[in-house]
Amino acid sequence: MKEAKILIKRGRVIDPLTGIDQIADVLISDNKIQSVDTNIDLIADPDVMEISAEGLVVCPGFVDLHAHLREPGFEYKETIATGTKAAVKGGFTSVCAMPNTDPAIDTPSMIEFVKMKGKSDASCRVYPIGAVTKSRKGKSIVDFLEMYSAGAVAFSDDGDPVYDSEIMRLALEYAGPLNVPIMNHCQDLTISPNGVMAEGEVSELLGLKGIPNSVEEVMVARDIALCKATGSKVHVSHVSSAGSVELIRLAKSQGINITSEVCPHHLTLTDEAVLTDGGYFAASPGNAYDTNAKMYPPLRGESDVDALIHGVQTGVIDCIATDHAPHDVVSKHTTFDCASFGISVFETAVGSLLSLVRDQTLSLPKMIEALTIAPCRVLGDAFEEYGTLKEGTVADVILIDPEIDWVVDTKEFVSKGKNTPLEGQRLKGRVVLSLVDGQIMFDELEK
Ligand SMILES: [Zn+2]
Ligand SMILES: [Zn+2]
Structure with a gap:
């Protein structure tokens, strides 16, 4: 036809x-x-x-380097069908799926599974990201060549960092010849291991254990050193601190092959969001300890937000990625300490990012670049045809x-995840x- x-x-x-x-x-x-x-x-x-x-x-459809579609294993939180339906509603026409599923995406057959489900169930293109280590346990690396040949577009243990520096170095040595990035969730697990929100005035006021900026910066610095030593592609996931932006700026100025992304919520919200409960299940709106504002990395202070926006506008931070991390009711309808990290982002990303364009802190072409051609460049040559309106693509x-003008109402979300600090x-x-x-x-x- x-x-x-x-x-x-x-x-x-x-x-x-x-x-x-x-x-x-x-x-x-x-x-x-x-x-x-x-x-x-x-x-x-x-x-x-x-x-x-x-x-x-x-404009070209958005390409998301970082989303949790939760399938297989956590279909009660999201499926490839519901997640990608939410994605296209938010303008994302290509989505890279993180491998922290159950089982983890750590074998060629699991890569095949995500691709097959993507073909049969998805509303947009789905690209599997393979785990860096077997079962994401951080102990031994996967077979990079086999996973890449099966269709892995990048590797990440997201949800957890690649914690062991020798494992990270080895992973970079193997991924290097394939020209695919290792995407790292930068979190030094020994600093403030039980932290639940950014360390600062708000965490003190609420008596919650803080996560200092150094948790992220220590590992960003390590990854820059390993990136320089191996020459392979390191991509820093969800940058949240001003110090990380400065480290990445310095590394790039020295020609080191590092790229990074930032999430819409880290560009538009501060830790004060934890103070206000506008949540879906709020019994009494106005209460603090809003679990819908709990994600990793946490929302930080105003100076961090300013540095992140400036980072995108100046190209130090390459991409905007959602880290769409939907959860079920039980995982969030609990105390702040016990609630899971993660929020639903696909359906609010454009609305919140456009507030920066109206404030003139981010230009619209730059915002679109960070959501289209920039992520394609991170993924490499195979994505040349995407993220553009060039003739023939x-x-x-x-x-x-x-x-x-619209009001965020999670009852209207097509994502199964109803958790967002933007509710209402x-x-x-x-x-x-x-x-x-x-x-x-x-x-x-x-x-
Ligand atoms: Zn992460
Ligand atoms: Zn993530």
Whole structure:
């Protein structure tokens, strides 16, 4: 069957790879970007489906380097089906799935499982990240070549750090020739092992055990040294402290092959979010100890937030990744100390990031770059066709309405994870259409 053509008319087209930022039309044909031009007129063509994008932003679909789709093993928290449905609602057309499942994604057959589920159940592209160590126990490394050949796009023990420095060095030696990144969750486990939120005034006020910035910075410094020694690709997951930004800036200035990501919540919220309970299950809104504000790394202070935003704007931090980490009710509806780390992010990412654009602390093209071409560069040559609207590339395209006012209501989330510190908050801007491979996978244009 001949695929219909889609013509997206008169949107603000932003494609950081080609440098386009202008009002233009985008023509999609045979699941590919056929052309981007100021006026494409196909009125006489009966096969064309025309979409008016006046007042909307048209850009490549977002590529998320860091999400927890929870399958297999934790289907009560999320599945590949529900997670990717939430992803396309948030504009993410490619999602890298973290391997801290049960069993962990640490063999070629587990990689095959995620790929197979991605093909049969997912609303967007799903790429498996393989574990660095067997069962993610940090003791012995997986077979990198076999896992890579099966389809692993990167390696990570996320949820835990690759703690042993010799294991990290070995992993980098093996991953180096494959040109794939090792993504590390930087956490020195010996510093403040029972910490539950950022160390500071708020943790003191609430009597909660703090997690100082040094927990992250110690391991970022180690990874920079190992990155320099091996020449392999290190990617720092979810950077949260100003000190880490400075370490990465210095490393990059010396030509060290390190990349990093930051999450929307670390760019927009501080540890004060723990004080306010606007949660889904809040018996009495206004109480502190909001478990919906508990994630790893924790929300930190204002100076950290400022350094992170500046890091993205100046390119020190390459990417914005969600660390979408959905949980079931029981894991969160408990005391702050006992609650699981992690929040649901896909469906609020754009709305919260656009607040930075309106404040003029982050430019819209930079925000889009950090969500599209930058993560593709981290993943390497195989992703050249993604994260852009260049002619001839795959048609993963999204439309954003930057002016829609809406209130975060987790009852409307398609993710199974209803945990977000943004519950009840007013956001401005959301994704209204997502195309994956030229197919409409999310459509809210008429609303
Ligand atoms: Zn992590
Ligand atoms: Zn994570």
